[in-house]
Amino acid sequence: MDMYTIGRTFSSSDITSKRKFTTRAFVDDRGASVEHLSTSISMSGSKRAHDENLPATPQNRSFTFVDGFAPKKPRLSAKNARQFTSQEIQNIQRDREAQRLTQAREKEELVARKKEELDVEQLRVVWQSIRDMAIDWALSTTAERIESEWKVLVREFQPGQGAPITDILARFSLQRVLAQTQVLAPTLYDLLQRVSGSHESTSVHKDRNLIVATTICMLVKSRNDHASEFQTTTCMYFLACGASRSLFDVLNHAGLTLSYTQAVAKLKQLGAERLEEMHTVSHTQAVMIIWDNLNIAFNVTEQRHDSKAHFDNGTTATLIPLFGVEFPT
DNA sequence: TCAGCTGCTGGTCCCCTTCA
DNA sequence: TGAAGGGGACCAGCAGCTGA
Numbered sequence: 001m002d003m004y005t006i007g008r009t010f011s012s013s014d015i016t017s018k019r020k021f022t023t024r025a026f027v028d029d030r031g032a033s034v035e036h037l038s039t040s041i042s043m044s045g046s047k048r049a050h051d052e053n054l055p056a057t058p059q060n061r062s063f064t065f066v067d068g069f070a071p072k073k074p075r076l077s078a079k080n081a082r083q084f085t086s087q088e089i090q091n092i093q094r095d096r097e098a099q100r101l102t103q104a105r106e107k108e109e110l111v112a113r114k115k116e117e118l119d120v121e122q123l124r125v126v127w128q129s130i131r132d133m134a135i136d137w138a139l140s141t142t143a144e145r146i147e148s149e150w151k152v153l154v155r156e157f158q159p160g161q162g163a164p165i166t167d168i169l170a171r172f173s174l175q176r177v178l179a180q181t182q183v184l185a186p187t188l189y190d191l192l193q194r195v196s197g198s199h200e201s202t203s204v205h206k207d208r209n210l211i212v213a214t215t216i217c218m219l220v221k222s223r224n225d226h227a228s229e230f231q232t233t234t235c236m237y238f239l240a241c242g243a244s245r246s247l248f249d250v251l252n253h254a255g256l257t258l259s260y261t262q263a264v265a266k267l268k269q270l271g272a273e274r275l276e277e278m279h280t281v282s283h284t285q286a287v288m289i290i291w292d293n294l295n296i297a298f299n300v301t302e303q304r305h306d307s308k309a310h311f312d313n314g315t316t317a318t319l320i321p322l323f324g325v326e327f328p329t
Numbered sequence: 330t331c332a333g334c335t336g337c338t339g340g341t342c343c344c345c346t347t348c349a
Numbered sequence: 350t351g352a353a354g355g356g357g358a359c360c361a362g363c364a365g366c367t368g369a
Contacts, residue, residue, distance in 0.1 A: 158348090225347060225354055252355085259355060264340080335366080346355080 142187065149185035150223065156184055157220045158227040165232065165270040166277070172233045174213040181216055192216065218255035228258060235263035236270070278319050286325040290318045 084092075157177075182189045192215065196208045217230030235258040238248065248260035258266065281287060 226349085226352085228354080260339085261341085261356080262354060265354095330369100331367105332369095333367090335364100337363085337365105339362090340360085342357105342359085344355105344357085347353085349350100349352090 146188050149188050153185045154220050154224045154227050156180055158224055164273050165266055166273050168229050168232050172229050174210055177213045177216055178209055221255050231258045232266055239263050239267055281321050286322040286327045288320045288322055
């Protein structure tokens with residue numbers, strides 16, 4: 001490895017502090033240069049400068065390296081100066097003017113492009129804001145409309161006070177529920193049709209409209225406890241099927257039927273209404289009575305003396321009005 | 330083996346809430 | 350304010366389980 005001294009410069013503060021710097025550059029065998037700086041500080045005079053405790057600043061620590069082997073730039077002198085003709089000067093001026101104009105045009109284009117991007121971004125933000133406002137408006141308007149439609153529907157589905165169970169059971173129909181919903185609450189009807197997928201269903205085995213109608217009936221009951229035509233009908237069915245009281249509890253909480261207590265009350269009310277109807281019919285026209293024995297088995301798995309399987313026996317009677325038969329008054 | 334306990338069910342009563 | 354409905358509390362009957 002060869003060693004070369006490449007020179008150095010000092011700042012004024014270095015000189016006053018009497019430090020000696022030796023700067024060397026090493027060039028290895030592969031030609032790569034490595035700079036190494038060794039600094040020795042002469043403390044001759046044994047008197048430290050007053051500024052040594054001051055923090056080092058770029059000003060009092062600055063030095064630069066000068067490569068002694070670098071080719072020197074030719075000095076500008078009248079001897080080396082080239083003589084330009086007026087035509088060349090004009091050409092240079094024209095070229096510089098064209099270059100200036102090109103740079104100005106590019107700068108203008110850049111500014112215009114930035115402005116356009118900014119405008120597009122602002123437009124996008126405004127568009128997003130308008131879109132959000134439109135969605136909010138649509139949602140609130142739809143909600144208000146459904147709310148008003150729903151109130152009308154609930155009022156329509158509420159039976160009159162003291163309405164006979166017989167009438168409720170006779171007129172109840174899921175098709176009627178759907179038809180009334182379509183007329184009185186078209187927005188809600190369309191919404192439920194889309195949610196259930198019944199508007200596009202072609203299945204002949206599963207009528208999704210029945211699910212929509214059932215859902216409407218359950219929601220109506222949720223909104224108004226008096227609107228219970230559907231639940232009154234279903235509770236009669238579940239009673240006839242022998243559903244247990246706990247099953248009634250579950251179905252009642254789901255809004256599918258009345259409570260067991262109300263179901264029994266409705267059944268008794270229905271029995272009283274039919275008995276009254278029988279009295280009326282039997283006093284106004286000729287009737288025929290059909291009776292039959294009724295046997296209900298109450299089985300006990302493990303019979304004991306005080307707990308045995310047994311049959312409850314009774315007699316049922318069915319009254320049939322006779323039309324076209326003279327009735328003596 | 331059996332008395333006592335527990336859970337389920339049906340029924341009734343009463344209080345509270347909702348709605349017209 | 351009355352009607353309608355929900356639900357909790359309570360009772361009775363029945364059946365299954367368990368420990369003495």
